[in-house]
Amino acid sequence: MAGGVSDQRALQYEQTLMYGRYTQELGVYAKEEAARLKETTQRRSISERSRALDLLEYDKGRCAKCRICTVRCQKFLISRVGEDWIFLILLGLFMALVSWVVDFCIAICLQAQKWMYGGLDSNVFLQYLAWVTYPVVLITFSAGFTQILAPQAVGSGIPEMKTILRGVVLKEYLTFKTFVAKVIGLTCALGSGMPLGKEGPFVHIASLCAALLSKFMSLFGGIYENESRNIEMLAAACAVGVGCCFAAPIGGVLFSIEVTSTFFAVRNYWRGFFAATFSAFIFRVLAVWNRDEETITALFKTRFRLDFPFDLQELPAFAVIGIASGFGGALFVYLNRLIVQFIRKQKAINRFLMKKRLLYPALVTLLISTLTFPPGFGQFMAGKLTQKESLVTLLDNRTWAKQGIAEEFDYIGHSQAWKHPQVNVFVTLVLFIVMKFWMSALATTIPVPCGAFMPVFVIGAAFGRLVGESMAAWFPDGIHTDGIIYPIVPGGYAVVGAAALSGAVTHTVSTAVIVFELTGQISHILPVMIAVILANAVAQSLQPSLYDSIIRIKKLPYLPELGWGHHEKYNIRVEDIMVRDVRYITLNCTYRDLHNVLLTGHLKTLALVESAASMILLGSIERAQLQSLLSQQLGRPRRLEYIRERTVAEKKRLSMVSDIESEPGSQRVSQEVRFQISTEESSISPTRTAPQKPLKPALKKTSVVERPIEMPTGTHDNSAIGLKNLFCTNPDTEGMEEPPPSLKIFFGDDGDVEDDMTLREIAEWEEQQLDEQVNFNNCKIDPAPFQLVERTSLHKTHTIFSLLGLDHAYVTSIGRLIGVVSLKELRKAIEGSVTVKGVKVRPPLASFRDSGTSSSENEATELHKLWDRHKSLSLPREPTPPDSDEKCQ
């Protein structure tokens, strides 16, 4: 899979660097590659299976029984391999190993930095150099390595996974190269000590693992070739990613559901739990085996008292943390987007940074590491602690500042770093929060594999600690009055703050569960839940989640969520947003019509109606099917047959120009023809040039017919007009009479009849063929494409689109096709009505409709028309001239 064409492709994906835009070429390329890979593996597995059978037959002479037994065992094993739990166990095991190895490497990197920094304590300047150079080198390497190998590995990966699970094919995001780039890039990035996280990338890595594993497993059996199964497995993989990152199986499953899904099949629930549990188990067992831990415990174990975790009267403070975290989370998302947009907008900076691609990461790293230099400003913000150490100290169950005085500070372990001889611990905490806040927002824009969950989590913990320490200073003996004194536990506040802020940034509730699993204590469940819910309420009304924000920045295809609660009030119906000018083909159309329709639109599927007059929707046909119909009609085998017939009829004519298309055509393929139906079986396609086909990005899952449509390629070549007009972006219909010979392509010349037609003859023959009526007999038609009605509400349309992962739906009125709604229209409608600020704007069209008189007038009228038509089937009602199909785009 890992070819040597990475350099070209890296150039080609320039746009995806630094939150680049999602472009259609990517999708097209991805789809092709996917189809090719699928075909390859299918063929391979078939050939292997047949080889096994051959073996069986040849060796019958000798110990036949033994052979049969072996084959049966093999078959049994293969059928076992097909079971889900084997796959999930393998996935969990592998991901646990990856997670552990990555953690191990990161720890070594961070130790090395500390060792360098510690060894040079004689000279502050040398110390500074060591402190700064190390992360700059690591980040620069990470950025460079990722960009060269697979630019798709940049960033979190959760937005992309959300898009993929939505049904959009972004196959380039699930390749082995991306896996390698992501793992190595992530290790280096986190090893630098920047405020970056591991969670998002691990969701991506786990999905990569699942995709590669199922590709590998499909060598053994056919079960892994099922598309919907693979989607289910990817959903489980996302849970594994979070699970093995934090050793949090339950939180992992819930977080991955909240972050990636819109509708969730409870049927698949167990998959996630099974794989994530196994993965978390192995991940923690590895730590035990490595003698890091005595037994399996939580990652950031806390030791709060169990009998009286918190006072009822502390709850307002927890609520305040929640609300403040909500605002903070929204601010973080806003800041992050602002930085990206600022850098994009500044043309001068942008051009400069683009030229020196690695300068931006280096500069950002330099700035951040300079500010955290421990003898410098870092001394005021616990700069020498790594992210993990900060978190451990923040969750400490001792109080740092009793009665406002820093003297009683416990000088054990890393907590010392928070202590400064001149400065109060409160000042240290405030500085830490403020500095880390913008540093994290800035650092997550570096084009390396990185997440933002962990930095946000740490900032939240620091904020919670700050509130907790303030409370402890305010009530030194606790609030509870009667009897025993229960002092306030600031660590509990840190737990609440961490869950609330990370929940606000990601718009999830399950961070509460993650925090329990991370700390190993659930005693603060109610404060955590209250704070997380409040934080979500505030953040969701202000900003989209971080992942949705990145999706918008990257312009990935997505469907925004409807707002909280008030979706019943939308006064938009399908008729307001649908596109009325639908491309369609009729049942009695000619090949010329087909040809014209294919030329004008880029839709993946086309509607099939009974006639232009009745417009009764009969089904939808995939574009590829129509293309193959056309190429069959104009193809070489048909022409050869025609020639054969002609030669039988009139023996006297001689072949005139026979060798015109044997040599020159294949040479000019790469120059002028941009579409190429490949029949090669090799996994590396050397002739693949920059794909700029006008096909739509591959949105899957739309067809009700399940079997993949095999384009009848390879058995026939494609003729001049078909190809020229179908696949060139600028069709030149005037030149149809004399197509240049260079446009002829073919792959095999196995005909027994000599192709002796001149170009003019071919053109004439093709013209003749184009006037024939289309025979849809061998064409796969989806007879039940999803249909909506004019009066279907936006809310219902949204539900149906997200439930079924639709790309488009036809709008019909009593069987008549009157419009089409695609994801794009739906997105526009939702965004037009719900702005980021939560203010609803009525779409322009909705105002024309009087909602008071919304009876079934329309339907009745349409039905009436149909009824009339039924009585007298003569007059066409809609003046849609059939030549409206002719217009070019």
Add this chain to the structure above:
Amino acid sequence: MAGGVSDQRALQYEQTLMYGRYTQELGVYAKEEAARLKETTQRRSISERSRALDLLEYDKGRCAKCRICTVRCQKFLISRVGEDWIFLILLGLFMALVSWVVDFCIAICLQAQKWMYGGLDSNVFLQYLAWVTYPVVLITFSAGFTQILAPQAVGSGIPEMKTILRGVVLKEYLTFKTFVAKVIGLTCALGSGMPLGKEGPFVHIASLCAALLSKFMSLFGGIYENESRNIEMLAAACAVGVGCCFAAPIGGVLFSIEVTSTFFAVRNYWRGFFAATFSAFIFRVLAVWNRDEETITALFKTRFRLDFPFDLQELPAFAVIGIASGFGGALFVYLNRLIVQFIRKQKAINRFLMKKRLLYPALVTLLISTLTFPPGFGQFMAGKLTQKESLVTLLDNRTWAKQGIAEEFDYIGHSQAWKHPQVNVFVTLVLFIVMKFWMSALATTIPVPCGAFMPVFVIGAAFGRLVGESMAAWFPDGIHTDGIIYPIVPGGYAVVGAAALSGAVTHTVSTAVIVFELTGQISHILPVMIAVILANAVAQSLQPSLYDSIIRIKKLPYLPELGWGHHEKYNIRVEDIMVRDVRYITLNCTYRDLHNVLLTGHLKTLALVESAASMILLGSIERAQLQSLLSQQLGRPRRLEYIRERTVAEKKRLSMVSDIESEPGSQRVSQEVRFQISTEESSISPTRTAPQKPLKPALKKTSVVERPIEMPTGTHDNSAIGLKNLFCTNPDTEGMEEPPPSLKIFFGDDGDVEDDMTLREIAEWEEQQLDEQVNFNNCKIDPAPFQLVERTSLHKTHTIFSLLGLDHAYVTSIGRLIGVVSLKELRKAIEGSVTVKGVKVRPPLASFRDSGTSSSENEATELHKLWDRHKSLSLPREPTPPDSDEKCQ
């Protein structure tokens, strides 16, 4: 809402006692009632609103500004009331109060029993009488009270909620009477000390609360009239039910999702969390205010050590608990079903028990309480402990049997009950497990409101404790060898066992989360997760879940789940299971055809096709719409108009029989006509007799058109033939000529023209009207009913049905209607192919199809036909004679 017709209805629902069957009448009745209530509340809210406006206008003279301000404030408040979070807070608050009060009453009941038992310790016989009589009286009261007030309150309620959330309307299950019966019945049942649970009923109670609350809130605004919103709120209510029962918000949400949903909208996730958290919070705060607790902590707090919760080498023991629990859970479900079926089958017993309705509960209670009598057999099974006390002792963090000797037993608190001077603690535990196992399975069949979760939870804890104690006896110094001795904690095993067994019985993974929230410790997360997953794997392959089992016993409409993982292998397609004989109406049919079609079938919606020849599906029409069409055509206003026209035309004719239908008709309504279109606004309908209409049970959510269909009632009456033939179960078409005058009904006589037709004239006029062509203009048509294709796989069909909550779907082939698939066929197909044992049986039809040649032959042929038809629109292809509609049922 609470009418006084309970006695009649109680008789009518005899079948629902003791796991009665779900009958269609119930559904019909429920639907009607729902429609009536909806109408009533709508009208009321409208009238109130208009009254407010009136007020505004009248008082304009005086302080107009003040008034306007008041109205605006009112409006604002009302709009606020419409917001989800207000509803959820109210729901949570109310449920917390209910839960707390129920718990309080149960505690008082149990204390009273103990007090009686303790006070009579001089005489063992009196003691026994007190011990036995008390629960028998309580259970008998509970059973009697429930049966008299609302038999729907019997049992858990989770199966019914699952059915309701599936989209089936069982409105009788969500009335105020049911609420009262459930709360009081549950309190008495649990107060008796029987091994019964509170969780299932609380899910039902919370849903009842939500339904009643939204009915109440709809007085303020129109938002609560949205059906889909109510379903969403019911889903949240289920979470609240579990949440406030165990003070487990996260576990509650997850458990309710797993138990009630098939597909879950992540959009609604926060609702459940919000309401459940608030409810759990209030529930625990009430305990603090009542001085039961010092602060908010877990319900069954454990105090296991945090630093070394368990050894890695103990994991096999945990896995064993999981697997054994899986078998145990399946056995429990099987046993429970066996008991119900045994009692049903034994005609003699059954007749006897049915006659003396309260005897069965009394007998079962007598048996169980006799066996648990503490001085008797109860001494060997900790009989004197209540369920809660047993659980607290079982989760104790001390080891009961060190080195196999019971001497080191800690005699503190209730743990003493497990100690017996002669018998080992292991024997006590084994006896407890065995006895409680069958007792719980038996007790949950008593017709009182009760759940099985808590008993199973306690049994699981006991089993875990048994394994834990054995391990502690086996390894007295713990397994860990190097350094410090960490003794084994049997309480941890109890936690694992409880989660595993309850997970196995309910087929859920979220019992793990519930157990953490119940105990307040999450340190055993990995053992619990492993055990729960293993238990689920074993139990799911052996038996359905307890709730699914009850659904099958009660014959509720449901859709079984597809098996684990191997659903890709199903070789069944829609064409194998669909019903080919579809009832349809054509666009050009007469009212007579309509009439005949309505007579023959009981489907809720009917397909509308272009013509019998083309069979092109145009949409579906609700039965009610067609009925109203028919009654409009034959109705009094139309006839009066006809009369008016006639009188204008021929002035000479005199009115002959004018008073024939003013009096006698309305008197005989209740005798012969079973259908009645009510226009009364009163909430109590005194004339409602036993509903035995042949309408289908109301499966909702099928129509794409959203607005509720208002039957045009009240403005016109219904005529003789229409009603007689439509709504009597035994239509007599011969008598159409001379309809008896008793069949005439009308509600208002506000016409200005005198109705002077004779019966014969009316009959003739109606005959004439019936031959007219139907005018569908004022008819609401769903133009896009859900369509499938012949080749849609069973897996896909199942997914679509459960995603969209469909009742039926039409099967089309290139626009032509060829069949229909309803929930029933789907269920049959799934059950036919997946038996309980996991063995797949190929359905008989599937074997006829060669899966190898499964190309699109069918489609192509159909298309070809259509194509031919298009060219020559004369020959009808399918010999479906139009008179096939005539045949009666």
